[in-house]
Amino acid sequence: MKLEHKIFDVKDFASEMAKLKTEKHFDFLVTIVGEDFGEEGLGCIYILENTGSHERTSVKVVASDRDKAYIPTVSHLWKGAEILEREVYDFFGIIFLGNKDMRRLYLRSDFKGYPFRKDFKAEEGYSLEDDNEPDYTMEYSLKQDGTLQATQHKLFTDDDYVINIGPQHPATHGVLRLQTILDGETIRKIYPHCGYIHRGVEKMCEEYTYPQTLALTDRLDYLSAMMNRHALCSVVEEAMGVELTDRIKYIRTIMDELQRLDSHLLFYGCCAQDLGALTAFIFGMRDREAVLNCMEETTGGRLIQNYYRIGGLQDDIDVNFVKNVKKLCEYIKPMFKEYDDVFTGNVILQNRFKGVGVLSKENAISYGCTGGTGRAAGWHNDVRKNHPYDMYGNVEFDEITYTEGDCFARYKVRLDEMRQSVRIIEQLIDNIPAGDFYIKQKPIIRVPEGQWYTSCEGSRGEIGVYLDSRGDKSPYRLKFRPMGLPLVSAMDEILRGEKIADLISVGATLDYVIPDIDR
Amino acid sequence: MEIKKPEIKSIPYGEFKDNESLEGLVKELNDNGVNVITGSLDQLVNWGRSNSLWSLTFATSCCGIEFMAVGCARYDFARFGFEVCRNSPRQADLIMCAGTITHKMAPVFKRLYDQMAEPKYVVAVGGCAISGGPFKSSYHVVKGIGEIVPVDVYVPGCPPRPEAILYGMMQLQRKIKVQKFFGGANRKEKKPIVVTDVPKDFNK
Numbered sequence: 105m106k107l108e109h110k111i112f113d114v115k116d117f118a119s120e121m122a123k124l125k126t127e128k129h130f131d132f133l134v135t136i137v138g139e140d141f142g143e144e145g146l147g148c149i150y151i152l153e154n155t156g157s158h159e160r161t162s163v164k165v166v167a168s169d170r171d172k173a174y175i176p177t178v179s180h181l182w183k184g185a186e187i188l189e190r191e192v193y194d195f196f197g198i199i200f201l202g203n204k205d206m207r208r209l210y211l212r213s214d215f216k217g218y219p220f221r222k223d224f225k226a227e228e229g230y231s232l233e234d235d236n237e238p239d240y241t242m243e244y245s246l247k248q249d250g251t252l253q254a255t256q257h258k259l260f261t262d263d264d265y266v267i268n269i270g271p272q273h274p275a276t277h278g279v280l281r282l283q284t285i286l287d288g289e290t291i292r293k294i295y296p297h298c299g300y301i302h303r304g305v306e307k308m309c310e311e312y313t314y315p316q317t318l319a320l321t322d323r324l325d326y327l328s329a330m331m332n333r334h335a336l337c338s339v340v341e342e343a344m345g346v347e348l349t350d351r352i353k354y355i356r357t358i359m360d361e362l363q364r365l366d367s368h369l370l371f372y373g374c375c376a377q378d379l380g381a382l383t384a385f386i387f388g389m390r391d392r393e394a395v396l397n398c399m400e401e402t403t404g405g406r407l408i409q410n411y412y413r414i415g416g417l418q419d420d421i422d423v424n425f426v427k428n429v430k431k432l433c434e435y436i437k438p439m440f441k442e443y444d445d446v447f448t449g450n451v452i453l454q455n456r457f458k459g460v461g462v463l464s465k466e467n468a469i470s471y472g473c474t475g476g477t478g479r480a481a482g483w484h485n486d487v488r489k490n491h492p493y494d495m496y497g498n499v500e501f502d503e504i505t506y507t508e509g510d511c512f513a514r515y516k517v518r519l520d521e522m523r524q525s526v527r528i529i530e531q532l533i534d535n536i537p538a539g540d541f542y543i544k545q546k547p548i549i550r551v552p553e554g555q556w557y558t559s560c561e562g563s564r565g566e567i568g569v570y571l572d573s574r575g576d577k578s579p580y581r582l583k584f585r586p587m588g589l590p591l592v593s594a595m596d597e598i599l600r601g602e603k604i605a606d607l608i609s610v611g612a613t614l615d616y617v618i619p620d621i622d623r
Numbered sequence: 624m625e626i627k628k629p630e631i632k633s634i635p636y637g638e639f640k641d642n643e644s645l646e647g648l649v650k651e652l653n654d655n656g657v658n659v660i661t662g663s664l665d666q667l668v669n670w671g672r673s674n675s676l677w678s679l680t681f682a683t684s685c686c687g688i689e690f691m692a693v694g695c696a697r698y699d700f701a702r703f704g705f706e707v708c709r710n711s712p713r714q715a716d717l718i719m720c721a722g723t724i725t726h727k728m729a730p731v732f733k734r735l736y737d738q739m740a741e742p743k744y745v746v747a748v749g750g751c752a753i754s755g756g757p758f759k760s761s762y763h764v765v766k767g768i769g770e771i772v773p774v775d776v777y778v779p780g781c782p783p784r785p786e787a788i789l790y791g792m793m794q795l796q797r798k799i800k801v802q803k804f805f806g807g808a809n810r811k812e813k814k815p816i817v818v819t820d821v822p823k824d825f826n827k
Contacts, residue, residue, distance in 0.1 A: 219763075
């Protein structure tokens, strides 16, 4: 989607955004993109969606004073904005007036400078000392005379019992840290700490040529490596006006669904392991290997395939691909019943999942929890249905939704989606048309000026890529919409009042991947 | 009383021929002179140690998934005695660093290493842990965990295939089998090597 921004002034930004939310029902804040516009100043681009009509729009706001850049917050309109604004503050140093939590999100609190500004110079070396994190947050407001006023809010009271879960903890699925305030064993508040695997992918992309940037996407959310790359290829292809052949579209759709199968099988395994069911874990991983075999013969990679490229695919499919995928489909269909038999019906699972960790539909939309988490709450957010790309408009499949919004619904959504993935693959695999697998591009790819945003349905939500090109051979700004960040920001809402043991169930079913959150 | 060549059970000697570093270790062992009694006790202890390597589950990114795959039915590292994974560094023999270490993670990683009991080993899995890998030019990535802790085995790949991880672990087994446990590997805590004075134009 080529972006035609509505441009708002900082002064009436807050009221205009409120109007968009209430009058035009843009109730889903897809993402906030911070950007250094050079001489124009620092600013943000807000991408919004109307969840009824699926219409999308983008809003641009620029703060011209680089040293004292501020923009009014929208965190009272969309709950998910709070953490997205913290991200922008961390990278660009833009202060959001009225946001109650203006701490750094990814970088250490003693980090100097704002890395995504164009004039940032990285310092050599790093500290092996622990970070002395502040135990307060800052809230900024504007005084009558135009100066900024800071107010401190304490994170903890003296009676609070605080437990740190992570960054090295088996149940956080990576290096996430959750600062949990407990009352007995009831959770009162969770402060998520991200950034332990922040690798600065977006900043690196600004120095790389377009084909080079592709290599980094697979390593963001490695369990939806294909979809990440799909989104980035799509946005560049759309910007350059490349028309793909049907063969490419068919293969990409099949590969995406195989990847989804792989990811959900791993979800099933990890979910089981978190609850202590080792057999189910082994079952899930066993069948995942069967899926990997199919992909490996064509792509040569197990986990990270590096298969798509701008204008098509790296190589044609393997001669045995069609045969093997059909065999896989036949093999895996009876297995779904086995998963249900061995794990879904288990009393322990039922007790630990049903009615636990409820996220309402309103909150799912407000936080922007896409993917299985949103669909478990009854929000129809499947990008494949709402904004069909490649072959998804031409195949039959159901968008799985539940209404409970609890852990069990989130678990069931994934299991049912695997069946739908097989259904999609079966419709396509016999009819792959002949044609080119790659449309030749120039050796140096230059994208015309403009801004684009394209998204794909990843394994755990909407993976979107925002591209700002100035006609160069590398992007001016490239931003990935992380699938996991809204899920982590919603954890506090989901878990407040629940028992600490349920944090494990909720973490398992939210199914976030940390390198995707931190990028 | 010297042993001419330390006999290593269950791994044919021929496999060591190409590996110069291991030869060096064997030579060092021979030069210093080994008592027969402690020598055979060493063998016994090292046989046990090398076949029950407990690793800390420490995965920061992609390589962690391959580590899980190695643990599962198809690759099954229980065959070698690695299957017990500990979540606490105090109970682990080795830290398998699977993934990128960022500047924010570096103090945490060093603390985890320091918390482990001697003798302890480090396996660097994947390009990121070895040198920063694809993220080498980033402002927030440690260029190899060798800067923070001493590394015993490097397993290259992005991510390494499970077979490569198995091979790396077998190399670690071999390293352990030629170590002196009494008065050698079972030494007191040493300060980790921290390299800080890398010249700025080192990579150019």
